[in-house]
Amino acid sequence: MISLAGRDILHSWGKFIFTGIGLGLLIGVTFVMAGVYRGMVDDGKALLDNSGADLWVVQQNTLGPYAESSSLNDDLYRTISAMPGVAEVANVTYLTMQVRKEERDVRAMVVGIVPGDRFAAPGWPPYLVAGRYLTRGHYEAVADVATGFVIGDTVRIRRKDFTIVGLTRRMVSSSGDPMIFIPLKDAQEAQFLKDNDATWQSRRRTEANPAFNQPGSSAITQAVIDSQTTNSFVNAILVRLDAHVSQDEMAQRISRWKRLTVYTRAEMEEILLGKLIATSARQISMFLVILAIVSAAIIAFIIYTLTMDKIREIAVLKLIGTRNRTIAAMIMQQALVLGIIGFVIGKITAAFAAPLFPKHVLLLTQDAFIGLFLVLVISALSSVIAIRMALKVDPAEAIGG
Amino acid sequence: MINFKPHKKAVALTIVIVPLLILLGYVVINSGPLAPVKVVTTEVQTKSLQPGLFGIGTVEARYTYTLGHAYAARVKALFVDVGDEVNAGDVLVKLEPIDLEQRLNAKLAAVKAANASIAEAEAKLDFAEAQAERFAQLYKTEAVSADDLAAKQQAAAIARAALVRVQDERDRNEADYQALVVQRQELDLLAPADGIVIARNAEVGSTVPSGQTILELIDPASIWVNVRFDQISAAGLRKGLPATIILRSQQNVQLDGQVARVELKADAITEETLAKVVFAQTPEPLPRIGELTEVHVSLTELEPTLVIPNAAIHRVNAELGVWRVRNGDLQFVPITLGRADLNGDVQVLKGLQDGDAIVLFSERELSARSSIHIVESLVERSE
Amino acid sequence: MSKHGIRIEHLSKRYGSGDTAVDALKDVNMNVAPGEVVGLIGPSGSGKSTLLKSLGAVITPTSGKMTLGEQTIFEQDWKVSDLRALRRDKIGFIFQSPYLIPFLDVVDNVALLPMLAGVSNSEARARALELLTALDVHHRAQAFPSQLSGGEQQRVAIARGLINRPPVILADEPTAPLDSERAMAVIRILNDMAKKFETAIIVVTHDEKIIPTFKRIYHIRDGVTTEEVGEGRLPD
Numbered sequence A: 001m002i003s004l005a006g007r008d009i010l011h012s013w014g015k016f017i018f019t020g021i022g023l024g025l026l027i028g029v030t031f032v033m034a035g036v037y038r039g040m041v042d043d044g045k046a047l048l049d050n051s052g053a054d055l056w057v058v059q060q061n062t063l064g065p066y067a068e069s070s071s072l073n074d075d076l077y078r079t080i081s082a083m084p085g086v087a088e089v090a091n092v093t094y095l096t097m098q099v100r101k102e103e104r105d106v107r108a109m110v111v112g113i114v115p116g117d118r119f120a121a122p123g124w125p126p127y128l129v130a131g132r133y134l135t136r137g138h139y140e141a142v143a144d145v146a147t148g149f150v151i152g153d154t155v156r157i158r159r160k161d162f163t164i165v166g167l168t169r170r171m172v173s174s175s176g177d178p179m180i181f182i183p184l185k186d187a188q189e190a191q192f193l194k195d196n197d198a199t200w201q202s203r204r205r206t207e208a209n210p211a212f213n214q215p216g217s218s219a220i221t222q223a224v225i226d227s228q229t230t231n232s233f234v235n236a237i238l239v240r241l242d243a244h245v246s247q248d249e250m251a252q253r254i255s256r257w258k259r260l261t262v263y264t265r266a267e268m269e270e271i272l273l274g275k276l277i278a279t280s281a282r283q284i285s286m287f288l289v290i291l292a293i294v295s296a297a298i299i300a301f302i303i304y305t306l307t308m309d310k311i312r313e314i315a316v317l318k319l320i321g322t323r324n325r326t327i328a329a330m331i332m333q334q335a336l337v338l339g340i341i342g343f344v345i346g347k348i349t350a351a352f353a354a355p356l357f358p359k360h361v362l363l364l365t366q367d368a369f370i371g372l373f374l375v376l377v378i379s380a381l382s383s384v385i386a387i388r389m390a391l392k393v394d395p396a397e398a399i400g401g
Numbered sequence B: 001m002i003n004f005k006p007h008k009k010a011v012a013l014t015i016v017i018v019p020l021l022i023l024l025g026y027v028v029i030n031s032g033p034l035a036p037v038k039v040v041t042t043e044v045q046t047k048s049l050q051p052g053l054f055g056i057g058t059v060e061a062r063y064t065y066t067l068g069h070a071y072a073a074r075v076k077a078l079f080v081d082v083g084d085e086v087n088a089g090d091v092l093v094k095l096e097p098i099d100l101e102q103r104l105n106a107k108l109a110a111v112k113a114a115n116a117s118i119a120e121a122e123a124k125l126d127f128a129e130a131q132a133e134r135f136a137q138l139y140k141t142e143a144v145s146a147d148d149l150a151a152k153q154q155a156a157a158i159a160r161a162a163l164v165r166v167q168d169e170r171d172r173n174e175a176d177y178q179a180l181v182v183q184r185q186e187l188d189l190l191a192p193a194d195g196i197v198i199a200r201n202a203e204v205g206s207t208v209p210s211g212q213t214i215l216e217l218i219d220p221a222s223i224w225v226n227v228r229f230d231q232i233s234a235a236g237l238r239k240g241l242p243a244t245i246i247l248r249s250q251q252n253v254q255l256d257g258q259v260a261r262v263e264l265k266a267d268a269i270t271e272e273t274l275a276k277v278v279f280a281q282t283p284e285p286l287p288r289i290g291e292l293t294e295v296h297v298s299l300t301e302l303e304p305t306l307v308i309p310n311a312a313i314h315r316v317n318a319e320l321g322v323w324r325v326r327n328g329d330l331q332f333v334p335i336t337l338g339r340a341d342l343n344g345d346v347q348v349l350k351g352l353q354d355g356d357a358i359v360l361f362s363e364r365e366l367s368a369r370s371s372i373h374i375v376e377s378l379v380e381r382s383e
Numbered sequence C: 001m002s003k004h005g006i007r008i009e010h011l012s013k014r015y016g017s018g019d020t021a022v023d024a025l026k027d028v029n030m031n032v033a034p035g036e037v038v039g040l041i042g043p044s045g046s047g048k049s050t051l052l053k054s055l056g057a058v059i060t061p062t063s064g065k066m067t068l069g070e071q072t073i074f075e076q077d078w079k080v081s082d083l084r085a086l087r088r089d090k091i092g093f094i095f096q097s098p099y100l101i102p103f104l105d106v107v108d109n110v111a112l113l114p115m116l117a118g119v120s121n122s123e124a125r126a127r128a129l130e131l132l133t134a135l136d137v138h139h140r141a142q143a144f145p146s147q148l149s150g151g152e153q154q155r156v157a158i159a160r161g162l163i164n165r166p167p168v169i170l171a172d173e174p175t176a177p178l179d180s181e182r183a184m185a186v187i188r189i190l191n192d193m194a195k196k197f198e199t200a201i202i203v204v205t206h207d208e209k210i211i212p213t214f215k216r217i218y219h220i221r222d223g224v225t226t227e228e229v230g231e232g233r234l235p236d
Helices: A004-011 A013-051 A076-081 A184-192 A196-208 A218-228 A247-257 A265-276 A278-309 A311-319 A324-356 A365-392 B008-031 B100-140 B146-185 C048-055 C083-090 C106-116 C121-134 C150-162 C180-197
Strands: A055-058 A086-101 A104-113 A140-144 A154-157 A160-168 A179-183 A236-241 A261-264 B037-043 B045-047 B052-061 B064-068 B073-078 B091-097 B188-190 B195-200 B213-218 B223-230 B242-247 B250-262 B272-279 B292-298 B305-309 B314-316 B319-326 B329-334 B336-340 B345-350 B357-362 B372-374 C006-015 C022-032 C037-041 C063-068 C071-075 C091-094 C168-172 C200-204 C216-221 C224-229
Touching: A004 A013, A004 A324, A013 A265, A013 A278, A013 A324, A013 A365, A013 B008, A055 A247, A076 A086, A076 A236, A086 A184, A104 A184, A140 A154, A154 A179, A160 A179, A160 A184, A179 A184, A196 A218, A236 A247, A247 A261, A247 A265, A261 A265, A265 A278, A278 A311, A278 A324, A278 A365, A311 A324, A311 A365, A324 A365, A324 B008, B037 B319, B052 B272, B073 B213, B091 B213, B100 B146, B223 B292, B242 B272, B272 B292, C006 C048, C022 C037, C022 C048, C022 C200, C037 C048, C037 C180, C048 C168, C048 C200, C083 C091, C091 C150, C106 C121, C106 C150, C121 C150, C150 C168, C150 C180, C168 C180, C180 C200
Parallel strands: A104 A179, A140 A160, B037 B372, C022 C224, C037 C200, C037 C216, C091 C168, C168 C200
Antiparallel strands: A055 A236, A055 A261, A086 A104, A086 A154, A086 A236, A140 A179, A154 A160, B037 B357, B045 B305, B052 B223, B052 B292, B064 B213, B073 B091, B091 B188, B195 B213, B223 B272, B242 B250, B242 B292, B250 B272, B305 B345, B314 B319, B319 B329, B319 B357, B336 B345, C006 C022, C006 C063, C063 C071, C216 C224
């Protein structure tokens, strides 16, 4: 027995390929959409992975540092580093802001990390794609390639100019903004620094306050102004534990005795994925459902049209004694082939389109398999209408009635 | 007879399908977990490092003189303005006392009053002593009782003490008067040393409370930079090391300098070590006091050792190390690190050999199972 | 008449019921011997199509009897369980339009029926080629229907009708789209094939050109058949 479906496809392959391409583009969009979701989740995980921390110590009763603002004194880390079981401790600051390079603005998350010889300290980017890590304590920056900066560029963060010395990849905030790593001290300053006008005004206000500007003791005024323009706060303390220490136990100890809130890796993931991107995720899943329905409708419509086009032939086939099963199989096979062509083209399209998106689009192999399965199921289901119609065709129609 | 040639359409279809499948294969191999990680490798080198320190500081003057007056006064004349050079001993400000004359007169009157009191006390004493003498005679004749004589003698002693008290009162007022006279003469403020006026906080006619600074002087030759170095990377900082100074206002000019002093007191809050760096030559024009500077201090060149770029250092399971490439396979090698310089090179004390190929950059995090694809560069060069 | 072939006795077909009932066929009697080609002539609405559909086993007549060879296939109801197999194996169809399957080439169009019946592809194709050779269209075996001329298409359709060697072939206006020369060629082929394969062929037509070629002609009018002896003038 020859394959009727195969012969039909072979005969009108142009129609099939072009329909398949159209369908493929739609499926490609679906894959990209799923990739956007995966990318969001991955961005969140990348943020946590890249920080290299086991515990996040933040201000008491906050969800910081990513989901809520948190501020801690920058000398608190000393007490934590003295606790047994703690391998390494590092202060870190996060600040999402516009970073300027000449005329261009880039939205970025500026991360303050401890520079210098503390190699691979918590908060450091785990790998580079060019350049080097920060060596100086000030005015150097490691930027993500997504910012578009290159090594040697000078960028301006608040009042200070930073030289890009290294480039990272996939270092993004949970909302997908590329990161720029700068030395902690500069970051603390950047977080606090106002523009010059504001500094002047606040200075004048202080001078006008008789409590701070007593006759004969100008040193007090200076001290007050100095204390106003320093920032001894950080957003979080990243803690890396010794291998054998339990995260939960340590987190409990720190939060109990140091009166701070401590999150473990698992809790942090829950905050990021469960709270920060949950709504976006639902949004995207709605899109996925709609796209799936549209794909199904298109496959159904195409198969229906193709079947309508050969309703006479189907009548003849039935008249000359073709079994219903054979006809149904023919239609379903065609739908499946169309689905597979669409899948292949969709997969290729998605793979080539993904890097063009401004945010991270992560195409997982498992998603591809799920996609293939769904495409086949949808194809099979959407061919049902055409099959029903084909089976209802009266063979008598073939005899000029 | 039954010789079926392949359909032309089948051929055409193959032409379409095969490239599609090849593309799919390409996509699967290059974007899935099977995809090799692109890396850039480098070789472990032997070279000597010149570690350096980097700090930021502000321009300060080593000696700052503040001129003021101990008592409230009115500025009568100001002879200098900001930027003027002055020599030691120059009269810079003339002050005018506000109520000194009145206070002098008051003191003078007090002295006079005291003198009058002395005269009165002397008269009282003479009378009391005369009375005591007379009663002593009368006692001998037993004309008065012993009690009466004792009462007169006591009155004479009281009068003598009263005289001493008013004499002391007179001396005190006299001394106060003399002090005010001296003050009246010291209302000229003189330059304590050669220098430049950097601040003028009062104008002619204004009244300055006691202790307020009227003028600030600095010695331009004593300008230096108060530099803060992060304690983490301040090892090796000592007096006498050469330094280069970059002023924020002149970012392209490198000024030579030298570490003049490393402060014994570090800043405990900011975790910084403080040091003073002097200019080899006082820059012209003078840098602004308080201007931000960047300071590079070059430490002594080290003996040649194995050196790797810091970008190659990774942490795997709490161990620092590098990914060594051997026959296309990755192996994580724990290493012991030594000193580092500011250009991103780090000494390797243990774990690697000269010429070992190691991963410098990678487009993803590596694991021992990663397959790698070595490329020249991971970013488009645009320098 | 030979007892082989097809025999129809008192066949009737009523559509609907009650007052709206229409009797499309009232009393149809036909008897076609193997190797014989008869004409079936009637105006539109005479019950011609209903008769053809009844013969083709796609509609069920109301009453009467149909016998195919020795086998009674209908008497009040169908006497065979698988009408599809009946159509596939016992009845050949040739239509006014050839209704070839456009996505199958000529050989496979013809070989499809035996393939559907489970004959192996190569044997089915061999049989098809043999038949196509007999019909002189074997040189177009690899062509698709759209590449054939009308006459070639009709010959392929005839080949398809004959491939399973059915005892009966129903030909519905097989010459309508053809000019007289080609129409005559088709008629000659039908006659040749009828003889060669011992097949009873019923040709439904109102094509004046070919009516004289039948030896016997059935007229149908208002659901009733009458038999007439034709001229039987076959072209050379």
